Amino acid sequence: MTTAGYYAAVDWGTSSFRLWIIGEDGAVLAERRSSEGMTTAAKTGFHTVLDSHLAAVSALPHLPVIICGMAGARQGWKEAGYIETPAALSAIAGRAMTVPDVDRDIRILPGLAQRGKQRPDVMRGEETQLLGAAALIGGGRQLVCMPGTHSKWVRLAGDKVEGFSTFMTGELFDALSRHTILSHAVAEAETFAAGSAAFADAVSRATESPATATNLLFSVRAGQLLHGTGAADARAQLSGTLIGLEIAGALAGSPQSEDVCLVGAGKLGTLYRTALESQGLNVQVVDADEAVRGGLSAAARAIWPL
Amino acid sequence: MTTAGYYAAVDWGTSSFRLWIIGEDGAVLAERRSSEGMTTAAKTGFHTVLDSHLAAVSALPHLPVIICGMAGARQGWKEAGYIETPAALSAIAGRAMTVPDVDRDIRILPGLAQRGKQRPDVMRGEETQLLGAAALIGGGRQLVCMPGTHSKWVRLAGDKVEGFSTFMTGELFDALSRHTILSHAVAEAETFAAGSAAFADAVSRATESPATATNLLFSVRAGQLLHGTGAADARAQLSGTLIGLEIAGALAGSPQSEDVCLVGAGKLGTLYRTALESQGLNVQVVDADEAVRGGLSAAARAIWPL
Numbered sequence: 270m271t272t273a274g275y276y277a278a279v280d281w282g283t284s285s286f287r288l289w290i291i292g293e294d295g296a297v298l299a300e301r302r303s304s305e306g307m308t309t310a311a312k313t314g315f316h317t318v319l320d321s322h323l324a325a326v327s328a329l330p331h332l333p334v335i336i337c338g339m340a341g342a343r344q345g346w347k348e349a350g351y352i353e354t355p356a357a358l359s360a361i362a363g364r365a366m367t368v369p370d371v372d373r374d375i376r377i378l379p380g381l382a383q384r385g386k387q388r389p390d391v392m393r394g395e396e397t398q399l400l401g402a403a404a405l406i407g408g409g410r411q412l413v414c415m416p417g418t419h420s421k422w423v424r425l426a427g428d429k430v431e432g433f434s435t436f437m438t439g440e441l442f443d444a445l446s447r448h449t450i451l452s453h454a455v456a457e458a459e460t461f462a463a464g465s466a467a468f469a470d471a472v473s474r475a476t477e478s479p480a481t482a483t484n485l486l487f488s489v490r491a492g493q494l495l496h497g498t499g500a501a502d503a504r505a506q507l508s509g510t511l512i513g514l515e516i517a518g519a520l521a522g523s524p525q526s527e528d529v530c531l532v533g534a535g536k537l538g539t540l541y542r543t544a545l546e547s548q549g550l551n552v553q554v555v556d557a558d559e560a561v562r563g564g565l566s567a568a569a570r571a572i573w574p575l
Numbered sequence: 576m577t578t579a580g581y582y583a584a585v586d587w588g589t590s591s592f593r594l595w596i597i598g599e600d601g602a603v604l605a606e607r608r609s610s611e612g613m614t615t616a617a618k619t620g621f622h623t624v625l626d627s628h629l630a631a632v633s634a635l636p637h638l639p640v641i642i643c644g645m646a647g648a649r650q651g652w653k654e655a656g657y658i659e660t661p662a663a664l665s666a667i668a669g670r671a672m673t674v675p676d677v678d679r680d681i682r683i684l685p686g687l688a689q690r691g692k693q694r695p696d697v698m699r700g701e702e703t704q705l706l707g708a709a710a711l712i713g714g715g716r717q718l719v720c721m722p723g724t725h726s727k728w729v730r731l732a733g734d735k736v737e738g739f740s741t742f743m744t745g746e747l748f749d750a751l752s753r754h755t756i757l758s759h760a761v762a763e764a765e766t767f768a769a770g771s772a773a774f775a776d777a778v779s780r781a782t783e784s785p786a787t788a789t790n791l792l793f794s795v796r797a798g799q800l801l802h803g804t805g806a807a808d809a810r811a812q813l814s815g816t817l818i819g820l821e822i823a824g825a826l827a828g829s830p831q832s833e834d835v836c837l838v839g840a841g842k843l844g845t846l847y848r849t850a851l852e853s854q855g856l857n858v859q860v861v862d863a864d865e866a867v868r869g870g871l872s873a874a875a876r877a878i879w880p881l
Contacts, residue, residue: 382797382801383797384801384802386802388790388794389794389797389798389800389801389802390790390793390794390797391797391800391801419756419793434787434790435790435793435794435797436789436790436793437755437756437789437790437792437793438789440755440756441751441755441789441792443754444750444751444754444755445747445750447754448749448750448753448754449743449746449747449750450725450743450746478824478827479785479786479788480785480786480820480823480824480827481740481824481827482785482788482820482824483742483743483744483747483817483820483821483824484694484696484740484741484742484743484824485694486743486747487696487725487741487742487743488694488695488696488741491688491689491695491696491697491741492695494695494697495688495690495695495697496690496692496695511789514786514788514789515789517786518784518786518787518788518789518790521784521786521787
């Protein structure tokens with residue numbers, strides 16, 4: 270078996286590391302997942318983390334590696350800069366940085382930056398996911414929602430990112446549920462059902478009255494004190510309020526009844542789909558893993574043509 | 576000198592303790608301030624904390640004590656329940672709870688509760704501040720803003736609280752500036768100037784587009800990365816975004832150009848005054864300390880008539 274045309278594709282986020290070994294025909298030959306994201310790797314060493322995963326799948330010494338995400342941040346492995354919006358996704362591969370002083374061909378893809386003074390914004394990793402998602406959904410004008418710690422909403426026109434907005438939804442959920450008075454209300458439940466009425470109700474209230482979001486948040490605590498709201502419902506309310514606020518903000522100024530492409534997976538994908546559909550939006554779902562692998566593969570084929 | 580008619584007035588919050596010795600004529604004879612709020616006192620003992628401060632001002636053994644705030648919460652010293660809205664402020668004193676098994680007359684005032692399923696809400700301490708503020712501002716219909724960790728906005732009609740809304744502004748500021756990616760943007764400044772253009776600009780953007788609040792929050796970080804925004808400006812942006820969001824929410828559904836009574840003090844009072852006036856509101860300022868002392872005194876005179 271020859272391994273020419275094989276490569277490793279890595280999505281290296283702030284708190285997660287995912288690696289796939291991709292064959293010449295695009296098939297996934299092996300997969301590794303760990304919590305050794307940038308925060309961990311900045312301490313233990315990016316090279317050490319990558320090598321340990323490559324060794325675990327018995328990767329050959331010359332196997333090239335393509336990386337997207339926070340490994341390209343200033344505080345990452347090798348700064349990969351930003352492409353500025355409006356940006357063609359096809360330009361990403363050409364701006365990859367080569368990691369110096371390693372005995373293997375390792376490239377890190379750049380992020381995207383929106384430099385306007387009014388709404389400056391950045392992404393790292395999602396641009397590669399977008400590159401893969403754009404190929405899956407076909408051309409045309411699209412509003413793309415990429416939920417997560419820092420959710421991204423992207424205005425895509427074919428291959429071009431016209432602009433984007435980051436909402437701190439996931440990180441706010443963590444900070445509120447751990448470090449505020451709401452921790453008392455949610456502590457006794459680790460999760461809630463995606464079909465929860467409390468979630469749907471909170472989405473509805475936050476989208477109807479987004480300005481009152483921090484009042485809706487406090488009512489989670491007051492509801493526990495006055496009505497004995499259970500922890501799972503409280504957690505669902507917190508999540509629904511923040512996701513509803515995000516959707517209201519993302520759609521502010523957009524035409525009604527738009528189609529949305531949701532790049533998601535798992536429970537979070539289900540929650541966003543529920544919330545978006547409750548607002549009358551047509552939702553096309555693209556699997557988040559498939560999208561990022563597709564984007565990494567497209568960039569790899571551009572850098573190392575067969 | 577006789578001390579009949581004297582009493583100690585205590586505002587006992589979650590994280591702060593304030594005590595005044597009040598003479599028969601209402602004059603403040605002594606004052607104590609400490610960080611031994613409910614959180615601390617629940618560990619070291621409420622009686623111990625109170626006694627140490629009374630001893631420090633050489634209070635006589637029979638001096639009665641009136642208390643408002645979190646000392647009356649379920650997890651406080653002696654649960655003092657809630658009066659339900661719509662609520663007459665004059666009813667507060669009549670619902671005070673007597674602390675049992677102590678060798679001194681100690682009364683804890685109840686809080687207010689709004690039990691509706693849609694927007695349940697609670698306050699403890701602010702009802703007493705309102706009682707004092709209402710006497711200072713005269714009668715009539717008033718919108719009262721009481722900024723803080725959990726800001727309260729109250730619809731007051733004479734002596735009656737028609738309803739109120741809590742906004743988690745102060746606690747969100749703390750959680751965001753300490754426990755999220757925004758901590759990198761604000762860490763190097765402990766404060767910012769109240770007249771800061773960055774604050775005014777953030778208030779303006781958040782009130783214009785409250786739905787996009789969590790995007791405005793992320794832009795604080797992006798502005799640091801892309802434009803080198805300094806830490807003091809970043810902190811001002813964070814504060815202005817959250818205060819602007821609160822004001823937009825509090826005024827949602829209210830008629831335009833309303834008068835607002837601001838019960839505030841210090842830097843926070845100045846920030847709210849700036850933000851409220853920037854929205855074209857007429858602001859009447861009542862000193863927060865004076866208001867809570869006034870409310871405690873009114874309740875004391877009702878409980879222990881001269």
